[in-house]
Amino acid sequence: MTASFDVVVVGAGPGGMAAATVAAEAGCRVCLLDDNAGPGGQIWRGFCTETARKFPHGSSFARWAQRLERSGCQAWQGWHAIDQPGAGLLRLERAGEHRDVGYGSLIVATGARERFLPFPGWTLPGVMGTGGLQALVKSGLNARGKRVVVAGSGPLLLAVGAGLASAGARVEGIYEQAPLARLAGFGLTLLGQPGKLLEGARYRLKTLRSAYRTGSWVVGAEGRGHVEHVTLTDGSSDWTVECDWLGCGFHLVPDLELPRLLGCRIAGGLVAVDGMQQSSVPGVACVGELTGIGGLDKALVEGQIAGFAAAGRRAEALALEPRRKRLQQFAERLERAFSLREELRKLATAETLICRCEDVAFAALEGCAGWRQARLYTRCGMGACQGRVCGAATEFLFGWENATARPPVFPAAVSTLAAGSAEETMHR
Numbered sequence: 001m002t003a004s005f006d007v008v009v010v011g012a013g014p015g016g017m018a019a020a021t022v023a024a025e026a027g028c029r030v031c032l033l034d035d036n037a038g039p040g041g042q043i044w045r046g047f048c049t050e051t052a053r054k055f056p057h058g059s060s061f062a063r064w065a066q067r068l069e070r071s072g073c074q075a076w077q078g079w080h081a082i083d084q085p086g087a088g089l090l091r092l093e094r095a096g097e098h099r100d101v102g103y104g105s106l107i108v109a110t111g112a113r114e115r116f117l118p119f120p121g122w123t124l125p126g127v128m129g130t131g132g133l134q135a136l137v138k139s140g141l142n143a144r145g146k147r148v149v150v151a152g153s154g155p156l157l158l159a160v161g162a163g164l165a166s167a168g169a170r171v172e173g174i175y176e177q178a179p180l181a182r183l184a185g186f187g188l189t190l191l192g193q194p195g196k197l198l199e200g201a202r203y204r205l206k207t208l209r210s211a212y213r214t215g216s217w218v219v220g221a222e223g224r225g226h227v228e229h230v231t232l233t234d235g236s237s238d239w240t241v242e243c244d245w246l247g248c249g250f251h252l253v254p255d256l257e258l259p260r261l262l263g264c265r266i267a268g269g270l271v272a273v274d275g276m277q278q279s280s281v282p283g284v285a286c287v288g289e290l291t292g293i294g295g296l297d298k299a300l301v302e303g304q305i306a307g308f309a310a311a312g313r314r315a316e317a318l319a320l321e322p323r324r325k326r327l328q329q330f331a332e333r334l335e336r337a338f339s340l341r342e343e344l345r346k347l348a349t350a351e352t353l354i355c356r357c358e359d360v361a362f363a364a365l366e367g368c369a370g371w372r373q374a375r376l377y378t379r380c381g382m383g384a385c386q387g388r389v390c391g392a393a394t395e396f397l398f399g400w401e402n403a404t405a406r407p408p409v410f411p412a413a414v415s416t417l418a419a420g421s422a423e424e425t426m427h428r
């Protein structure tokens, strides 16, 4: 083991940054680790304090990044938490190098990923996840002049459309599968949260030249060697839009692998936590998207509660409880507003690949009784992504729950696995 801390935080998105900052400010020895090169997670990806204020949510990033830096917290960037070799211990890997870190309290803030639903042509080059496309453009991919269709579900569609438009892309249309009536009802519930309404309006202003259609979804992507056009439907008529890129994702699903490996109780696809963000495993708290897809404010508030609780500052944690409740209710309303329509279960044909790592088509999975049998018979979910993509899809398509998590939770170098097992043998 290289080091031991009072508090270890996994995931340096807003939830993890807030947790690590308040715990370190309260005097704890804190380590914040993340698999990216810098802190920020998804929403603040690639931000740095000097330039962040130019971007949406950038001022908030700059404030938290400066506090984090001053707090005395150790930030370990580029490290994946891959295993729990013993009680109070995490195994980490970075580019083939490994180390263990010990903790008194653990705060897990590993965030969410996009849900992909397979449709004919979804594996064509040029078809990407909505957030994936956004991440590529944030990392320097030139979008100028590209014709882009954004489709799927969730508030991310508008945010990505706006980001692409600002980067010079021609956003040909934004297609949301949720029906207008449901979204209008959701919009009304936001009247008490003008900040969120304003944010949506700002994104829409940036994409005014693009159609925003509700109750519509992609049924196919076509092209020779690369996407050239996509076919969309509203359930009664179909139409085609030419494009260079399609960004398509169906809202978000929490990254539950690490909480599952640690033994945290999962309920309704989320980590079950109490008012102090404590999971069912003593000493392990979970925050942010893991406890409900609710966005930046929820992640920041929950992170602070868990950080204060880990530092024994219960009064400060309790003071945040009313905000936490409101933000959790917002997450529940978001989930209902963007719930997926039945028609999306019918998009894949017999030949459509469901597991693209192992080339497993829909027809091969239809006869399987569940996720475990599908893995054993077809190798679905056994490739490089370890079911991160096809797991959420098969859960929606077939109702299979993938309730297991085996180490390593991220693909790891053989040298890490071999070194790890040699150390464990020596310790026995």
Ligand SMILES: Cc1cc2nc3c(=O)[nH]c(=O)nc-3n(C[C@H](O)[C@H](O)[C@H](O)COP(=O)(O)OP(=O)(O)OC[C@H]3O[C@@H](n4cnc5c(N)ncnc54)[C@H](O)[C@@H]3O)c2cc1C
Residues within 6 Å of the ligand: 010, 011, 012, 013, 014, 015, 016, 033, 034, 035, 036, 040, 041, 042, 043, 044, 079, 080, 081, 082, 109, 110, 111, 112, 113, 114, 130, 131, 132, 134, 135, 156, 159, 160, 252, 255, 258, 287, 288, 289, 290, 294, 295, 296, 299, 409, 410
């Ligand atoms: C692809 C994508 C794009 C998004 N874009 C926007 C947007 O433009 N606007 C918006 O309002 N919201 C966006 N969101 C939603 C946004 O992510 C959340 O609102 C917010 O960032 C949640 O914060 P968090 O701290 O819970 O998790 P995140 O910000 O997701 O942070 C989690 C961090 O943990 C790291 N991590 C995960 N597992 C491990 C591990 N085992 N070891 C080490 N590190 C690990 C991840 O790499 C990540 O850096 C996006 C979400 C996704 C998935």
